[in-house]
Amino acid sequence: MPLTFIDVEQQKSWKIGLFFIILLLMYFTSTMVIMLVAFGDIFAKDFLRGVFASFYIFIIAAVFAFVHFYLLSYGAAQTIKKNLGAADPDPEDELHKRLMNIMAEIQVATGKKRKMACAVISSQAMNALAVDDFKGDALIVITEGLISRLSRDQTEAVVAHEAYHILSGDCRESTLAVSLFGFSMPFIEKIMIYGGRAYIFSFILFKLGYLLNLFISREREYRADAGAVRMTRNPLALAETLHLLSKNWRGTGLIGSELEGVCIVNPRLDQLDESEGFFADLFSSHPPIRKRTEMLLAMAHASITELDVKRRQSEREHMPKETEKKYYALDAHYVWQGPFSIPELAALPWFSTLTWVGDGSETITKASQIPACSEIFKAQIEQAERKTTDYLCPVCQQHLLKQHYEQTRIYQCKYCGGTLVDGDKLPRIIIRRENAWPEKIRLQARATLKENQQNYIIHSAKAGKNKIIFLRCPKCKAIMWRTFYSYAYLIEIDRCICGAMWFDKDELSMLQCMIENKMAGEKLGAN
């Protein structure tokens, strides 16, 4: 009979509570031992005075630990958010909106016991963590990579796991443990060097405390998994997520080592974490993902092979659907373009009611004759007014339209096809992989890369002699600075001080295509 989430939660809660008390006792015993050794002479002379002296020092130590703890955790949520470069979710962005909704759902599931906020780190890594401080701020931080690659259910499972860490007090307890042990450890090491063997006992106790801390941290992960299942009643989604995370980049170096314990999976891909056995069990901060997945799968009565099959299936589903009806359209130069799906057609800047459209068979009609296409035009008229912005295209001086792209918003010129992207939205666009690139873009990207690579060498040889027409930023009217996106992805873009970036026609797709297919420039020395 596999354990249910209620059993797991209860068992682990007992264990965690008991060992946390032992941990605290260990801290106090070891400090007391230090006192006894340090004031041994006084104790020998006058026991009562010794007791008083050690009592005072004990209080001072406790105050220090508390002040440290307070400084560490007061306002920690905001500090950590700043240090990780996390930002509040953007309600205009579809995936961020979904995350905000999921947060609200989890709050409902927990009976709105605590107010929790969320923040997003724009990184490709897949990880999540929870912070809870004494100012009352509870924060769940999730990476962009995670929310764009997980399904709704899976994201919900992650949020539930992190919310459980906050609600159960895991975050605060682990901060407390870090303060107690982390603060005193250097002192004890110093005392041991100067004070000799007498202090070894307390040193060992401290080291044991560290191990116990890791043990509790591992138990907390199991408990949070069970708690997440209690909230979402969907063990399979969490198992799928862990399985996925184990196969992806978790963000090494992104998150400081102090915060590793609160992440859903250890950001360092640690051999210790995944191996089992005495030493691994002793020294790792996270339990092996395999074990966690097994526990969850037992709850769902499923097996790991089923998971793999499902994952492959969903990967296939994420590929553009071949069964969907595709259309070809005749562009301004009388060249057939395509195949496009209906949403792709709608996004073409030159697509109009008079465009000739074929569906691969012999018949060719005007776009307005096809019901699905005429829907597009109807929607376009309805939305045209709403979409027009005050920003002017820097190239053709026409109003830019607000467009829907990779589940976020960009500004596009209907005439030249250029695109304005806000600085904070570019990483999102790059991480998300909704579009499949047609062969044309691929070839174009490769050609541009090669050309720019050669030009780059010539440019740097006769630096400053080329005349560049600088564009003005549509947002703040400052002169934009022409540069390559990076030295690996040589796409010319115009950057503004305000963070906005201007891409000429197709350059954004080419950049995405380059990054997704890892088409970095060849070694420059080779040319």
Place this chain on the structure above:
Amino acid sequence: MVELIVLGCIGVIIAWGIVTFNRLVSLRNEVQNSWKQIDVQLKRRHDLIPNLVSVIKGTMEFEQDTLEKVINARAKAVSACCSLQEKVTAENMLTQALGKLFAVMENYPQLRSNDNIMQLQEELTSTENRIGFARQLYNDLVAQYRIKQEVFPNNIFVAFFGGFKKEVYFEAEEEAKKAPPADISIRRNGSH
């Protein structure tokens, strides 16, 4: 000595009585509060549906039947007020009608290019989930409350005091009963 023991026993019993009574009262209030939470989310759904219907009406001309069902089910759910059972049935009907509508909407790829619809659909999905979660919380609390009432010796205590009536569970819809999911997880609706 004997008197002291007797007094001690009485003291313990009184203390136990106070604790149990307070626990029962707070549980009763939590149950009522969580019921209100379901109401809030149901109201949210009722408010969203007319928007959705008005936006997709033009596109889905061939599916008037499905749309009609949603509209009717909503009207019934809004007007259902009196008994809990009536309300639950009406809401379950609405859930089913909406589920069917979402399934049908998949056949209209042009709807995907409309931002408005995508946003509304996300909002509705979220609301469905919130209803599911609120119901789950309510049922969990009702279960706790009932257990607390029915275990020995609390049952004697409850019978003696009165004032703690048995709350009813918010039952799952008929559809879900017919086809139990393969896993034990209680699937929520509209999640994808």
